[in-house]
Amino acid sequence: MDQAQSDTLGFVPQKDIVYNKLLPYADRLDEESNDILSKIKSNLCRAVQLREIWPGVLFWTRKLSTYMRLYGRKFSKEDHVLFIKLLYELVTIPKLEISMMQGLARLLINLLKKRELLSREDLELRWRPLYELHDRILFSKTEHLGLNWFPNSVESVLKTLVKSCRPYFAESATQEMLDEWRPLLCPFDVTMQRAISYFELFLPTTLPPELHDKGFKLWFDELITLWLSVQNLPSWELHLVNLFARLANDNIGYIDWDPHISKIFTRILRSLNLPVGTSQMMVPRYVTNAYDISHVVLWVSSLLGGPSKQAQAQLSGLFNSITSFFHPSNHGRWLMKLMKLLQRLPASVVRRLHRERYRKPTWLTPIPESHKLTEEDITCFVKSMMQPVLLAMFSKTGSLDAAQALQNLALMRPELVIPPVLEKTYPALETLTEPHQLTATLSCMIGVARSLVSGGQRFPEGPTHMLPLLMRALPGVDPNDFSKCMITFQFIATFVTLVPLVDCSSALHERTDLTEVEREMCSASAEFEDFVLQFMDRCFALIDSSTLEQTREETETEKMTHLESLVELGLSSTFSTILTQCSLDIFKVALEKVFNFATTNIFETRVAGRMVADMCRAASKCHPTESLKAFVPHCCNIINQIAVNEEVLNEEELDKELLWNLQLLSEVTRVDGDKVLPYRSDLVQILQLTLHLKCKQGYILACNLLHHILRSSALIYPTEYCSMPGGFHQPISDYLPIKDWGRPGDLWNLDIRWHVPSVEETSFVFYLLDLILQPELQRLQRFAQGEQDMGRDDVLQSLTIIQHCLLGAGSLMPPLKGEPIPELTVMTKMLLTIHVNIGFVDESRENYRDAVCRVMRQLLHYILEHSEDDTKSLFSIIKIISDLMHFKGSHKHEFDSRWKSFNLVKKSMENRLHGRKQHIRALLIDRVMLQHELRRLTVEGCQYRSIHQELMKDLLRLSTSTYSQVRSRAQNVLYTALGTYNFCCRDLIPHVLEFLNPENSTVTQQQFKGALYCLLGNHSGVCLANLHDWDCIAVTWPAIVRSGLSSAMSLEKPSIVRLFDDLADKIHRQYETIGVDFSCCAVAKQLMITGNPVPKEPVPPEEEAAEGLKRQELKNLESVEKYKRLIGDLLDFLNNRNMPWKFEHIAIGFLSLLLRDDHQLPPSSVMFFVKSLNHDSLYVRKVAISAVAGIMKQIKRPHKKVPVSPSELCGGKELSAIVAGDRLDNKWLQYNGSSLPRTQQEWDGCVFVEKTHWGYYCWPRKLMMYAPMEEQPKQNLTREEMTEREQIIYDHFSDPVFINQFIEFLSLEDRKGKDKFSPRRFCLFKGLFRNFGDVFLPVLRPHMERLVADSHESKQRCVAEIMSGLIRGCKHWSYLKVESLWELLCPLLRTALSNITIETYADWGTCIATACESRDPRKLYWLFEMLMESPVNGEGGSFVDACRLYVLQGGLAQQEWRVPELLHRLLQYLEPKLTQVYKNVRERIGSVLTYIFMIDVNLPYTQPTTSPRISDFTERILLQLKPLTEGDEEIQNHVVEENEVGEQDERTQAIKLLKTVLKWLIASAGRSFSTAVPEQLRLLPLLFKIAPVENDDSYDELKRDAKTCLSLMSQGLLYTEQIPMVLSALQEISGSSSWHARYTVLTYLQIMVFYNLFTYMSDQKAVNGVRALVVRLLEDEQLEVREMAATTLSGFLQCNFLSMDTPMQTHFEALCKTCLPKKRTRELGSTVDTIPSADLVRRHAGVLGLSACILSSPYDVPTWMPQLLMDLSAHLNDTQPIEMTVKKTLSNFRRTHHDNWQQHKQHFTDDQLLVLTDLLVSPCYYA
Secondary structure (H helix, E strand, O other): OHHHHHHHHOOOOOEEOHHHHHOOOHHHHHHHHHHHHHHHHHHHHHHHHOOOHHHHHHHHHHHHHHHHHHHEEOOOHHHHHHHHHHHHHHHOOOOOOHHHHHHHHHHHHHHHOOHHHOOOOOOOEOOHHHHHHHHHHHOOOOHHHOOOOOOOOHHHHHHHHHHHHHHHEOOOHHHHHHHHHHHHOOOOOHHHHHHHHHHHHHOOOOOOHHHHHHOHHHOHHHHHHHHHHOOOOOOOHHHHHHHHHHHHHHOOOOOOOHHHHHHHHHHHHHHOOOOOOOOOOOOHHHHHOOOOHHHHHHHHHHHOOOOOOHHHHHHHHHHHHHHHHHOOOOOOOOHHHHHHHHHHHHHHHHHHHHHHHOOOOOOOOOOOHHHOOOHHHHHHHHHHHHHHHHHHOOOOOOOHHHHHHHHHHHHHOHHHHHHHHHHHHHHHHHOOOOHHHHHHHHHHHHHHHHHHHHOOOOOOOHHHHHHHHHHHHHHHOOOOOHHHHHHHHHHHHHHHHHOOEOOOOOHHHHOOOOOHHHHHHHHHHHHHHHHHHHHHHHHHHHHHHHOOHHHHHHHOOOOOOHHHHHHHHHHHHHHHHHHHOEOHHHHHHHHHHHHHHHHHOOOOOOOHHHHHHHHHHHHHHHOHHHHHHHHHHHHHHHHHHHHOOHHHHHOOOOOHHHHHHHHHHHHHOOOOHHHHHHHHHHHHHHHHHHOOOOOHHHHHHHHHHHHHHHHHHHOOEEOOOOOOOOOOOOOOOOOOHHHHOOOOOOHHHOOOOEEOOOHHHHHHHHHHHHHHHHHHHHHHHHHHOOOOOOOHHHHHHHHHHHHHHHHHHHHHOOOOOOOEOHHHHHHHOOOOOOOOOOOOOOOOOOOHHHHHHHHHHHHHHHHHHHOOOOHHHHHHHHHHHHHHHHOOOOOHHHHHHHHHHHHHHHHHHOOOOOOOOOOOHHHHHHHHHHHHHHHHHOOOOOOOEHHHHHHHHHHHHHHOOOOHHHHHHHHHHHHHHHHHOOOHHHHHHHHHHHOOOOOOOOOOHHHHHHHHHHHHOOOOOOOHHHOOOHHHHHHHHHHHHHHHHOOOOOOOOHHHHHHHHHHHHHHHHHOOOOOOOOOOOOOOHHHHHOOOOOOOOOOOOHHHHHHHHHHHHHHHHHHHHHHHHHHHHHHHHHOOOOOOHHHHHHHHHHHHHOOOOOOOOOHHHHHHHHHHOOOOOHHHHHHHHHHHHHHHHHOOOOOOEEEEOHHHHHOOOOOOOOOEOOOHHHHHHOOOHHHOOOOHHHHHHOOOOOOOOOOOOOOOOOEEEEOOHHHOOOOOOOHHHOOHHHHHHHHHHOOHHHHHHHHHHHOOOOOOOOOOOOHHHHHHHHHHHHHHOOOOHHHHHHHHHHHHHOOOHHHHHHHHHHHHHHHHHHHHOOHHHHHHHHHHHHHHHHHHHHOOOOOOHHHHHHHHHHHHOOOOHHHOHHHHHHHHOOOOOOOOHHHHHHHHHHHHHHHHHHHHHHOHHHHHHHHHHHHHHHHOOOHHHHHHHHHHHHHHHOOOOOOOOEOOOOOOOHHHHHHHHHHHOHHHHHOOOOEOOOOOOOOOOOOOOHHHHHHHHHHHHHHHHHHHHHHOOOOOHHHHHHHHHHHHHEOOOOOOOOOOHHHHHHHHHHHHHHOOOOOHHHHHHHHHHHHHHHOOOOHHHHHHHHHHHHHHHHHOHHHHHOOHHHHHHHHHHHHHHHOOOOHHHHHHHHHHHHHHHHOOOOOOOHHHHHHHHHHHOOOOOOOOOOOOOOOOOOOOHHHHHHHHHHHHHHHHHHHOOOOOOOOOHHHHHHHHHOOOOOOOOHHHHHHHHHHHHHHHHOOOHHHHHHHOOHHHHHHHHHHHOOOOOOO
């Protein structure tokens, strides 16, 4: 078959859509596709060579994507490669408009989607153009200034594009990328995030094994060690995880992950953010930066398998430790992540198995045999997941995730997965009280249906469960519980689709070759008939309960309620599925039953009637001949009998029997056209009787009948959807249906029965049209010409008939005819339309579409003239116009919803393991049908003809008519039409704008509103006000602004105000910068000459190409002209005095959108914006500030840069290995007080490196540096040397009056208490001082001095914005200027910092941080020296001290690693001041210390830092804390009395110091990259001494901080080598005399172990250490500690960290048996109990141990549990506190096991149950 195809095509297609070969007209498709493809090739290339991006290239690329939607990748490999190369060139054109780039990129992604079609040999793509594109858009330098507007979707499109191109990057690409991005790896800088995300996106991981040395081996070790050494989840860690996941998945078996596995799983567990322990604090960063679950899942599923089996062991551990979180009683924000993990992991493993076993081998690297998943691997995997999945079935988030997980698990191991689900399902079907249980289990059963029914050798008894399940599900069809009803329908339909309902019991006697299971199935299949009949009874009951005769009739509700319509849908689809799958015998019984039900009752036609009619329709669709024989004569007789009387025809209310039979008849006739033909005379007679009934309900039913008869004769559709081709009608002896249970359809032998209209049917259709449609059209035409009178009802009736004729026969009517429109033909000369075959249209008949169109337009004009209030007729006409234009047999929205539901069903029943389209036959047929409809709806670039133009004008007239309902319906049709025809928007816009023209005085308010709505468009369609085209914008925007002067415009009407707001808002949201440069590339010749089908057109000659180039240049010039004209128009309106303020704002908003980075604004608008800085309105001022900042960027004179080799700068030789951090070759960059540039000469000789990341990790090959001063643009121009734009700015800003006013406005407050430092104003000032030097300083200086002295927040904020702009703007000033600037600034800053207030300290911090950002510290030494003078000097009180430190910290933090000298000086200065009294200063110092030690990181390849180090600091601190470490007493907070100032002893000083140290530890938990564990451990004993246990109300800062600190430290990540250190520290503390300390050890242990679970588990010694510690503390003398130890033990058992083994059990049992001495008779008056406490403690310890074991499995009963409960019950009457413990344990056991007690009971013997019942039932108080 394929050979024949490639002969007709002339090439071997890459991959076409298989479903096309099953269409009834498949033989004509090859010719058609070749024709289209050759047109696309020739025209696309021609457009590129003539440099015509728009409309040529865009039009033809859109055609190419349509071609791919219709035929798949049906072109040769050469063409495929050439298309990709051409599009790649187009996408990477540097100045291409973004929206065009996106469209082309989407097509390119589509071409690259199937990687397997093109190997690396066929195609190689360059990575750099993509990187440049990415960099230009996502890290745009001008977007924040408003010079570029990008669409929101651009980021995801670009990422997907890179992903698709990645496999084809050259082999040298990896090294080039590393060279490019390694220099950015500075972990303290934002560039780290950028570099790592580039690595994640670009690094290729699919290279073949022989190239691995040029691929991941270059970076793997470096990045994995980096990942493993980062502890506190910085935001770039996620990108690393995603990169590793992708690497692991692409190279299974080529990387040894074993050394890292326990670390990987520990980090995954930490990333889930589960709550643990009693007093845990969340680190906020962990919540936002958790790993992306989909990548985690990919990584885990790639680690499974292989020789070592380590990953599976860890995965089982992971699920064991988190299983209890899945129990439905637990809920929290972490739940979504867990459910996602559960749902995606099985799917990912199934995908991997498919790739290993079933996928066709492709050029991608195969998985080596040694690492493929073995059967044993799969079994272990499924087992490890079962427990959590079964718990998650009843989760609060719904059972959907669990159902998907079960569906995939059941594909791998049905025998492990299905039985436990069945165990839950059978009881749920019996229960009446818990409907949630039923819906959950049924939705899970639907997921595993296919694996259950098909049985197979793994689970042969599966099918025997089918009938019991179906029978028990029947009661779910319950009219009182909607959700139960729907899930039951879905359940029944799913199972029935998979199984033929045929009674095979006779085969038991005839055949001897059946297995046991098959015999069982055969005998069970006898119940099928019973099942069908019972189901029907249930449905009839459901229908009866929804027949509410009286209420329905009275309330006259036209429609069903939403719920009813869903039930109706469920019922009819389930019933039709059942009948489709029935054998003929069962069908006949069912038909008789339905017929009797339908004909012996009379139903109201709205709800019950629809449901019954649906059931009858289902029957007649399955076997039309039998059904029609029963129904049609019956209904026709009744209708004829009743309608014999003349007066019936004129009754308003019709007889119910007549209505019901009409409804029944109209539904039953929706079957094959040729089966209806025998009854045509009866049906035509009925139609003639009933179409002109007076009663509306009656004639609408008649119209439906007409519609269905026409439709079933005129359309192409499949006539059966049975699960086996040919149905089940052969005798049992030849064919045994039970062999086909769950069998997928065979795509190659689908054997679809199509209905294709025969000649007889077509002529019947036209006969009907002539008979019925023709007279109606004539009547309406006479009425429209005023020759005949008709009532409104008659007009509506005629229109209804016409509409139904159109809907029925639309597919046989050719499209509307008309002339092409002359003005637009110039543009469309290259854009031919392409016709797609969709069946057979007879051209010789009269085209009724044209006739209807003619009459409708006459009628419409007549109604609008004479009776505009006849809205019902207008609605009908609008509907008809819409169908005339778009309807060819199916509606777009119906198609979309069918496509959606097809995908849903496919998902719920697909077999992802075997793949290869193994769907059920009904689904495959549905897909072919959808392909047919898709072709029918692909209205190829409908050419815009005169008739369409006329109809659009009519629609516009309706859209601006008097009644709002009419307007809105017409507008919707108009929007659809605008999106359908090429270039019609340009044609229509002038007509719309006519209504907004102020000169046009006849416009009414309704017309005005209608026109505005037409401009606005709906949410999905075209927005006329914002087309991406200069021609359109240049007329619409000015018109919108000008409409403010129109007489119809009134700002009193809220609806109009809202419309203008929406319009402005939509334009601002959707506007993207429109290109003015339409240059194009030239790579297209190849496509014209290679490969079949050969393009028809010749290659355009050179002259034509040159002319194309000229045209393109001309077009660019024109665009610029239009751009300038648009700005001019807007400015003219703005100068109009009468313009209302609202429109002034709209116009200014439009103007601000027109700033660009490739074209400067015209001087007139620069003038306007500068003047607007002092406008009265706040909104205008804000826009102007942004705009002027953008203008500054536009007129900036470029500074020259020259490449410099870093090795020359530092004089050393290049290092061969990677060494990061402080090295000799970056020493010269660092701040050095002794060699600062203090003269002009030194300044010029100093090489300034502005960006902070250069040189930290490694140097780039070439560093771009600024050229020397002489080569830079001249500073301090005179006014004569300036350009016109510069002069405007210069004049205004040198004018003291203007500046006064400007500063006045800037220092007003906007929203009290909400204002922040404004980056926009900063940009404005920065631009001002950068472009003009210090010209404006004299004018601004007095203002700055005034503002600094004023402590109002708005004044301070204003001066902070000016100063930061000044400091950043003086980047290129000469030394003398800079020096004088600092002489001015330093005193000002000092004043400012002494006047700082609580409102403004954040703004000053931002100001200094902004000023220091990306600046060489040696340029700012004046600032740093000033800030370092003496921050904490007590002047101005503690608050000012804290603020000074804050501001200093902001500046130093921006400098990162380049100021070690300053950091040392600061630390030296702060150390004596650590014992501060004031809390705010302590907190600030803590934060500053974090930044001082931030650079001391423990990262791979990094030199020890020259900045301060934590270890030295800790040594010094511990010396001072000695007084606290020596004693054994608890540390309490000393409150100092005022009078004892002199004698503060060492201990008090040490406590103050400790408070500051705590602040530092807390602050660094969230910020630093790595935790200094050894140093923290030395401080740990101190923290345990502070007793933070009781949650006392008195706010004790010390205790609270210690608690926070311990909680954060316990969550830290530990490495294997650190664990022994931590444990020994804890063991030491647990021997402390303070019970508080021992108690806290336990809470610390809980969190620490869980957050480092797998690291601990991989070290047996550590596990034993923890166990010993807990068991020891169980016997502590303090009751609270014992109880905490029990809780801790129970937690460890629950997350499977410790296991309940025999030695432990015997140890506890032995402890329990510790004897307590007898109670002696007490002497009177002695209250002391003389029992020796040691024995009691040991006995209590034993009881607590047992209790911990029992509470550790709250949701199930392990084998050892019953015995332990018995042991425990023996102690119920012991002394307190033992009795209390026992009672608590029992009540908890009862609480957690109560839900599933029925199942749990079975684990106990009868005697044990008796004892238990006694224990658990509370004693009777009345005994």
